[in-house]
Amino acid sequence: MRIVKVLSIILITFVLIAGIAIPLAPAPQGLFEFPIIPGLEDKARNIFYHVPIAWTTVLAFLVSMWYGYRYLRTRSIDDDLKSVSSAGLGFMLCILATVTGSLWAKFNWGSFWNWDPRETSIFVLLLIYGAYFALRSALASDEARARLSAVYAIIAGLTVPFFIFVLPRMVAGLHPGAKGDVDGSGPVLEFKMAPNMRVVFFSSLIGFTLFYIWLLTLRIRAARLEHHVADQHS
Amino acid sequence: MNGIRLQVTDLRRDFNRRPVFQGISFALDAPGSLAVTGLNGAGKSTLIKVLAGAIGPTTGTVAYQRAGVPIEIDALRHELGFVSPYLNLYDEFSAEENLRLLSRIRSGNEPASVTIERRMKQVNLWNRRHDDVGTFSSGMKQRLKYAFALLHEPTVLMLDEPTSNLDAEGIAVVEAIVAEQKERGILIVATNDESEAAWCTARVHLSGSGGNKR
Amino acid sequence: MSTIARTWALVVKDARSELRTRYAMNALVMFVITSVATILFAMREDQASPELLAGMYWVVVFFSSMSGLSRIFVSEEEKGTALALQLIASPKVVYVGKLLFNCGLTLLLTLAVTVLYLIVFPGFVVASFDIFAVTWLLGSLGLASAATIIAAIIARANTRGTLYPVLSFPVLIPLLMTVMRSTIRALAGESFENAFGEFQVLFSYLLVMTGGSYLLFEHVWKD
Numbered sequence: 001m002r003i004v005k006v007l008s009i010i011l012i013t014f015v016l017i018a019g020i021a022i023p024l025a026p027a028p029q030g031l032f033e034f035p036i037i038p039g040l041e042d043k044a045r046n047i048f049y050h051v052p053i054a055w056t057t058v059l060a061f062l063v064s065m066w067y068g069y070r071y072l073r074t075r076s077i078d079d080d081l082k083s084v085s086s087a088g089l090g091f092m093l094c095i096l097a098t099v100t101g102s103l104w105a106k107f108n109w110g111s112f113w114n115w116d117p118r119e120t121s122i123f124v125l126l127l128i129y130g131a132y133f134a135l136r137s138a139l140a141s142d143e144a145r146a147r148l149s150a151v152y153a154i155i156a157g158l159t160v161p162f163f164i165f166v167l168p169r170m171v172a173g174l175h176p177g178a179k180g181d182v183d184g185s186g187p188v189l190e191f192k193m194a195p196n197m198r199v200v201f202f203s204s205l206i207g208f209t210l211f212y213i214w215l216l217t218l219r220i221r222a223a224r225l226e227h228h229v230a231d232q233h234s
Numbered sequence: 235m236n237g238i239r240l241q242v243t244d245l246r247r248d249f250n251r252r253p254v255f256q257g258i259s260f261a262l263d264a265p266g267s268l269a270v271t272g273l274n275g276a277g278k279s280t281l282i283k284v285l286a287g288a289i290g291p292t293t294g295t296v297a298y299q300r301a302g303v304p305i306e307i308d309a310l311r312h313e314l315g316f317v318s319p320y321l322n323l324y325d326e327f328s329a330e331e332n333l334r335l336l337s338r339i340r341s342g343n344e345p346a347s348v349t350i351e352r353r354m355k356q357v358n359l360w361n362r363r364h365d366d367v368g369t370f371s372s373g374m375k376q377r378l379k380y381a382f383a384l385l386h387e388p389t390v391l392m393l394d395e396p397t398s399n400l401d402a403e404g405i406a407v408v409e410a411i412v413a414e415q416k417e418r419g420i421l422i423v424a425t426n427d428e429s430e431a432a433w434c435t436a437r438v439h440l441s442g443s444g445g446n447k448r
Numbered sequence: 449m450s451t452i453a454r455t456w457a458l459v460v461k462d463a464r465s466e467l468r469t470r471y472a473m474n475a476l477v478m479f480v481i482t483s484v485a486t487i488l489f490a491m492r493e494d495q496a497s498p499e500l501l502a503g504m505y506w507v508v509v510f511f512s513s514m515s516g517l518s519r520i521f522v523s524e525e526e527k528g529t530a531l532a533l534q535l536i537a538s539p540k541v542v543y544v545g546k547l548l549f550n551c552g553l554t555l556l557l558t559l560a561v562t563v564l565y566l567i568v569f570p571g572f573v574v575a576s577f578d579i580f581a582v583t584w585l586l587g588s589l590g591l592a593s594a595a596t597i598i599a600a601i602i603a604r605a606n607t608r609g610t611l612y613p614v615l616s617f618p619v620l621i622p623l624l625m626t627v628m629r630s631t632i633r634a635l636a637g638e639s640f641e642n643a644f645g646e647f648q649v650l651f652s653y654l655l656v657m658t659g660g661s662y663l664l665f666e667h668v669w670k671d
Contacts, residue, residue: 342453
């Protein structure tokens with residue numbers, strides 16, 4: 001775990017510094033200049049933060065779903081601890097992804113919210129996380145809470161393919177890769193990353209994923225201790 | 235009909251991550267009877283529901299078999315009768331309707347009218363058969379539950395607090411049912427009444443957070 | 449054959465119970481009437497566009513179904529009859545029986561909303577009957593499927609009434625977005641082929657939701 005912790009701190013620190021400090025240049029030379037992307041300019045830097053956070057949000061949900069499924073097989077309460085720990089992190093990351101995306105949308109597309117398919121998807125994910133925790137707080141016993149919230153996470157997870165594969169093809173969108181973005185022209189901005197941008201981007205992707213793993217293990221340990229203490233006092 | 239065997243191995247059921255009972259193991263052959271005793275909250279009802287397959291154990295197994303052949307849970311539903319104060323029938327249906335509808339859900343067809351008549355007469359509800367269960371007193375409801383539990387001639391009969399809400403006449407009916415069931419198959423009674431526990435030959439006593447057979 | 453007979457017996461039981469008590473029916477009818485009346489108050493003399501009416505149609509259907517479709521499990525839990533059902537029927541029989549009942553109820557509900565809309569909104573004219581019919585069928589069944597498994601989940605919780613729409617809405621969003629789009633097509637009088645994309649989504653939603661629920665139901669139903 002130590003390597004995960006150290007690596008995530010190093011990578012995210014690198015991304016924070018490099019993503020913000022590397023200047024833009026019309027004709028970038030060498031490693032220490034980013035190209036100017038027309039229409040995005042300095043706002044392009046958000047891709048180093050927004051996209052990895054959004055990716056980690058989805059990862060956290062899938063992990064939560066997976067441990068929910070595991071709980072239904074094993075009926076071991078430890079799997080439920082893992083599931084809910086991941087969901088809690090996912091909820092937090094989901095809010096971050098929504099805020100970073102919404103700010104970017106305001107300055108690039110003109111308003112904070114446009115109901116683009118990806119925006120709809122993250123909104124639904126936010127609702128699912130909210131509903132998941134509302135359900136948990138309404139259930140009396142630990143076993144029922146673990147069992148029913150696991151089922152709900154899986155049922156909600158069944159709708160995810162509709163948002164990833166179906167919705168973007170049906171509704172015109174603003175994100176890259178949306179309907180109407182066949183050749184990269186149209187209303188959607190072209191977003192091709194220079195090699196040095198890719199390095200920062202993938203460092204960020206790995207950094208945030210490791211950060212998530214680190215926090216998840218911390219939360220699981222904390223939850224186990226909490227349960228242990230609760231057991232000894234009751 | 236006979237030869238059914240109930241084998242329980244290291245049974246444990248948790249509630250809020252604490253065992254309601256644990257380490258319950260016993261075997262019971264038909265004809266035979268078992269009393270589950272213990273104080274209020276010791277887990278008698280939870281154990282009997284686990285034995286009936288209505289809820290699952292946290293760990294351990296409940297296995298029914300006949301001549302060494304395991305009986306699947308779906309087949310067990312045709313062999314099991316269950317009576318308890320917390321098992322309710324439908325208030326909006328008449329007594330007879332309840333029996334007919336529930337039998338159809340269990341086996342796909344209704345029992346013969348003579349069977350229904352015999353069971354309803356046995357529990358003294360024959361002349362109230364067309365009345366809605368919602369109008370019944372709690373004692374009458376309890377007696378109807380016996381008719382429901384016995385309608386399909388179960389080989390395994392489970393009774394949780396068998397005489398709750400019953401008058402002297404009702405208790406006599408239950409005692410007759412118990413005597414017959416002990417000869418015919420397996421009887422399991424959960425109770426904290428010593429005279430009811432005495433109906434049975436074997437006993438599991440639940441002592442709060444563990445279970446020992448005596 | 450016997451499984452079908454048993455499942456059907458459960459549907460008959462629920463239907464007869466519903467006819468006696470009118471638990472779900474009364475809630476559904478009153479909700480439809482009050483919500484449509486509220487829309488009429490809000491619009492006054494204005495004529496809403498077909499796009500808006502198509503959306504409002506499914507808004508009424510969604511909220512009405514949230515008032516009635518949970519009864520199927522909540523009433524068993526409240527009356528303490530769930531245990532009797534657990535003892536006599538396998539989880540699969542219970543799930544399919546309850547699903548069929550809710551499908552029937554939802555089809556009746558959407559039919560009633562359709563008739564009411566045709567009467568009170570002059571702008572609600574079904575120009576492509578075939579698109580509307582398929583949307584009505586697949587939309588109602590998909591809605592019933594998701595509503596049934598969520599009803600089974602919330603029946604075990606303590607704040608059922610408020611929790612039901614909260615849990616159902618995110619799961620139903622793909623369905624609602626799609627039926628709204630194909631209802632717009634039906635009102636606009638588009639040709640049948642234009643709605644194939646929506647039908648595919650609705651059909652796969654129905655399959656995925658029902659299949660997933662069928663496999664998971666035992667974990668909800670059995671403690």
